[in-house]
Amino acid sequence: MYSLDNDHLHIDIAPEGAELRSLLSKADGREYMWQRDAAYWPKSSPLLFPIVGELKNGQYLFEGQWYKLPKHGFARDRTFAVLEQKPQEITFVLEADAESKAMYPFDFRLLLRYVLQGHTLSCSYELQNKGDDPLYFSLGGHPAFQLNLSNGKHFADYYLVFGKDHALTRYFLKKGLLDTQAEWQPLEGIRLPLRANMFDKDAWVLKDLRSSNVLLQNRQGDYRLDFQFSGFPYFGLWAPSGAPFICLEPWCGVNDTQQHAGDLRQKEGIVELEGNGRWRRTWSVTVGL
Known part of the structure; x- marks a missing residue:
């Protein structure tokens, strides 16, 4: 386990999936990350790569060949190496290898960087295409934030504030695939x-x-968390029934639709990264204010 500290926050990150395991506010000792109770969900903040969600029939087509990928891809189950660590910053790296290329035939280098600054933790992704041809991918975060349900508080005591929206366009998942009909x-x-x-x-x-x-x-009025996700065109919300947490999920990519024919290049939300190119996105969370 790796840790970072500043005057306001303490975080722990596991090398398995470079997964954020703890986000602790020093002001009041409050733990904001879900603590991985398998009775509800044994994860805390998995990285979704090279797909977000599920593929139709668990497979995709690329250049005439079918490949299989598990839900949310493989990065969350791989051990990342530490590339660099400073007192308030750490960078993890995952490189393509024979195991990944059997499922995903691209030569990539994936960096995941955590930085503490004041009351804010930022999580940055950088994908490097090490090949000369375009690379196709989706990527997303899945952090689960623990709610304080002590002293008679309930899940229904919490709410989300979308500062620039007065209605949401929600799409449903049916057996893991995205329905194209939306609900207002x-x-x-x-x-x-x-x-x-x-x-x-x-x-x-x-x-x-x-x-x-x-x-x-x-x-x-005793709980406040500000989650920033500029640059992510999709956003997911999820929690298991009865769970004392909620996942706030910034995505560049989405589940296959029910109508999708399998071609990776034609998948909704897929990102094309040019040969030898780089792609970056960042989400952040501010707590304890």
């Missing part, structure tokens, strides 16, 4: 109250958000 979800002003049954039909997949951040707060 009005907000209470700019608030989405959390409800115990809101994920009975699986995750919320949001498109066309005007907001590039969301606040997670509660009615008692």
